[in-house]
Amino acid sequence: QSALTQPASVSGSPGQSITISCTGSTRDIGGYDYVSWYQQYPGKPPKLMIYEVTKRPSGVSSRFSGSKSGNTASLTISGLQAEDEADYHCSSYTISSSSNWVFGGGTKLTVL
Amino acid sequence: QVQLQESGPRLVKPSETLSLICGVSGYSIDAGDYWGWIRQPPGKGLEWIGSIFHSGSTYYNPSLESRVTILVDTSKNRFSLRLTSVTAADTALYYCARHPIPHYYGGYLDHWGRGTLVTVSS
Numbered sequence: 001q002s003a004l005t006q007p008a009s010v011s012g013s014p015g016q017s018i019t020i021s022c023t024g025s026t027r028d029i030g031g032y033d034y035v036s037w038y039q040q041y042p043g044k045p046p047k048l049m050i051y052e053v054t055k056r057p058s059g060v061s062s063r064f065s066g067s068k069s070g071n072t073a074s075l076t077i078s079g080l081q082a083e084d085e086a087d088y089h090c091s092s093y094t095i096s097s098s099s100n101w102v103f104g105g106g107t108k109l110t111v112l
Numbered sequence: 113q114v115q116l117q118e119s120g121p122r123l124v125k126p127s128e129t130l131s132l133i134c135g136v137s138g139y140s141i142d143a144g145d146y147w148g149w150i151r152q153p154p155g156k157g158l159e160w161i162g163s164i165f166h167s168g169s170t171y172y173n174p175s176l177e178s179r180v181t182i183l184v185d186t187s188k189n190r191f192s193l194r195l196t197s198v199t200a201a202d203t204a205l206y207y208c209a210r211h212p213i214p215h216y217y218g219g220y221l222d223h224w225g226r227g228t229l230v231t232v233s234s
Contacts, residue, residue, distance in 0.1 A: 103157050
């Protein structure tokens with residue numbers, strides 16, 4: 001069981017916007033602006049998409065954005081494209097069980 | 113361009129020790145970053161194992177700390193992972209990665225190796 005909770009799957013049609021949630025607690029997401037998001041294609045390593053809740057690394061499309069409200073972080077993808085179909089993982093620093101770095105279980109995005 | 117490559121045995125027997133090396137190329141391992149190990153059981157989510165700074169300071173996942181050792185070899189520009197007393201639950205894809213800042217200050221993994229699948233089986 002992962003420390004952070006993500007929906008197992010989400011789907012959307014090309015051109016639409018979708019949001020993937022990542023729920024934790026006051027000991028992680030709610031207490032620190034240390035959330036990052038990763039995109040992972042089958043058989044490939046994860047790729048950093050968002051860090052420190054809202055920041056995008058150089059080269060990542062502006063269609064990807066991050067936000068946080070209370071104990072829940074969100075990744076929004078606007079103008080959905082077929083190439084966005086992948087698994088998405090959230091992560092956060094946590095003070096639960098000492099200092100730790102935790103991930104969500106991952107969300108499979110399907111572009112219909 | 114930072115490149116990381118994992119290497120090591122792909123099959124480990126139960127109760128034995130898993131050992132992997134991460135070679136870093138195109139970048140100096142003592143440039144001031146942190147270097148970590150992350151694993152992903154087949155079909156499951158990611159799990160941080162631990163990280164190391166070039167000075168040798170280490171940070172481990174509390175749930176694995178009693179079995180994990182991460183070392184750095186700056187002369188060979190690489191770092192390593194040892195996981196003792198393995199069981200089938202340790203079967204996973206093991207990745208090495210870089211993070212510019214420590215996890216307790218908002219670390220994020222910006223460069224990853226391709227990963228290596230390690231199976232624990234007799």
